[in-house]
Amino acid sequence: MQIKHIHFIGICGVAMSALAIAFQKKGYRVTGSDAGFYPPVSTMLKKNGVKFYAGWHPEKMLALSERSESKGDPNLVIVGNVASSTNPEWLAVQAKKIPYQSYPEAIAEFLVKKNSIVCVGTYGKTTTSALLAWIFSQLNLSPSYMFGGLANGNFPSAQLADSDWSIVEGDEYKSARWDNEPKFTHYKPTHLLLTALSWDHLDVYPTEKSYFKIFNTLVSQLPKSGLLLACTDTESVKNIIKESSSRVITYGKNSDAEYQYHSVTQNKDGLAFSIKYKDANFYISCPLLGLYQAENITGAFALANELLAESKKIKETIATFPGLKRRLEKRLSGKITVIDDIAHSPAKAQSVLQNLRKIYSGKIIAVFEPNTGNRQTESLVLYKNAFDQADTVIIPRLTKIKTSVETVTPPVDGEALAQAIKTTQPNVLYIDDDAKLVKHFIEIATDDDVIVFLGSHGFRGMIEELISKLKI
16 A cells, blocks of 8 residues: 555654654655644644644544545554553554554664664764764765754754665664664664663663663674774773674774774864874864764764765865754853753763863853653662762753553652762752742853753753843
């Protein structure tokens, strides 16, 4: 059956909305539903002609299709993890036997190509996949691609194209409620970029061993004709690449790396550094902030150079990369700087704070909301010293987590999280009222201070409210 109408249950996520728009641009009829819709996702969906509605309404899901098409039903439903077992639309899909797929299954069928580049790892996979998509696009190679972030400028987060190249961010989180395998297992990489690894997603991988095992398995499944690009600055990655039967190229800051980055400098305008490879030195400049971005850029440069052998053009393209929203994104520059970053784990927050300390001289006031996996009791040990570089840490009202009947222990609350951080960082506050939190910022922030929001959630408009008050 020819697929004409695709419906997304849970269309409002960054990745799901990007894929929906890519399908719309390719000529499919696309509709979607979610609990609620907010900018920038709602704006982008409207701009690209994707029809959507708030709430879960099977009658709307079916009515939005032309009656001549499959008796009014969508030809395919892509089901997001937001759809619980009692979701009315998900129940209707099963009852009517409408074909459905998870997000990674849809990526695998419609986007992954013969030359499948997949970027995986705890850190940097969004930036490296976006940068590779930018490089291949700017060099007119017309790749299909998907990365789980919003780029600055007019660079879309997903594209369905007709070449033999695909570039996908490979998330290690479980694929769907009915599929506990990591998303990246669906993408069958021929070329794999493996960034740094550190135990994450404790709600899915309860032990460090179980987390590293999935990367071991992925690396072992690479074809012999494939390529593994790996950052070997950590022992965990060095051990994992031993499982590969494909060609292995290493990168990092250590002297053993084949692509070694060095002489890194940064200021408020971006990064500059060099990459040593064999007898050559490549000077790189890029508008991205964060010393750790040198590692991400080196990985993308190395993989592109190995596949394309166009080092000069690749360098020039990197210099024009627009970067991603919520990656040390400056939301306000002035006497007081406001920064937004997606760092949702203690390790990622620590990295961001260390970089801000090297760039800015004033106080650093951090607001932190962890993701689900870092709100488990077992994860509290990971918070030790993570916020030492902040002058003040504020835990806001935490987004409510849906728990199943199988949940053994409930997630920690904001007060418990604040107490865990306080063992090594005494200046911690728990403020569960958004208006009071914004008011507190106005009271304590002074010239040259940096207020940084860290977390995967949207902070319920607090950033916008704070910026509007600071501009007065």
